[in-house]
Amino acid sequence: MKRPLENPLRLIDEIFNNERESNKNAFLKESYCGTMPRMNIKDQEKNYFIEIAAPGMKKENFSINIDQMILGIKGDINEEDKREYTHKEFCFEQFERKIKLPKDANFDEIKAEYKQGILSINIPKKEEQIIKNKQIQIS
Amino acid sequence: MLVRYENKPSIPNLWEDFFGPNLMGDVYHKSRVSNLPSANIIEEKDKYFIELAAPGLEKADFNIKLSENVLTVSVEKEENIENATQREFSYTSFSRGFNIPETIQNEKIKAEYENGILQIALPKKEEAIIKPPREIKIS
Secondary structure, rough: OOOOOOHHHOOOEEEOEOOOOOOOOOHHOOOOOOOEEEEEEEEEEOOEEEEEEOOOOOOHEEEEEOOOEEEEEEOOOOOOOOOOOEEEEOOOOEEEEEEOOOEEEEEHHHEEEEEEEEEEEEEEHHHHOOOOOOOHHHH | OOOOOOOOOOOOHHHHHHOOOOHHHHHHHHHHOEEEOOEEEEOOOEEEEEEOOOOOOHHHHEEEEEEEEEEEEEEOOOOOOOOOEEEOOOEEEEEEEEEOOOEEEEEEEEEEEEEOOOEEEEEOOOOHHOOOOOOOOEE
């Protein structure tokens, strides 16, 4: 059974403000096929690092795109799952998450890899935006 | 049938769904990290499978124990959360148990870890396997 993953009004995660609208219904969602994968984000000195927990997929099942300032991550498994579940809590057959990127994200250098069930996306910051801790002398 | 035996109930999620995150303040909201991996249970003719979605780990991180018909999977690992701006999952420290029916051949339980999913195969005892109907000829 497939159903829409998200309320359209909640499509954009304002992640860098810590506000997580779209995850409020996570508990209810998880009883359906189409689990929203959970995401960790790190704001490091030279880059942003996103980790998405979507185990049991293949590299080819993901598509990542950038439209304006929005990073979209889609997952789609086209094979039909015929196994008989007596209990089901997760299913990453089809999902989509959208993240608004900060202004200093360098779109051209985004790199992604899928390893041990985690999709990690590395977004370097534009160099001129890195403000070094600088002492200002009072003359 | 494998009845789920959970160490940590997921009641707090429901609470947040109905009353919104602000009731308990931001402190509660920020602590919403999933640290109990989801599980699927699949039944086949001659065995059960438990699939545990625990991405980002190594085979050696898992500790699987069987005692008194309760199968317990646990992981105890350090996690680096430096610079995290958003945390939705953390599967580095958990323990989850499953009630195992008596019809399982305990000594033949096997586990493997691939693509972020720990799959435990539990073969049924010979007498528990439902045999196809057989026609008996009248001589």
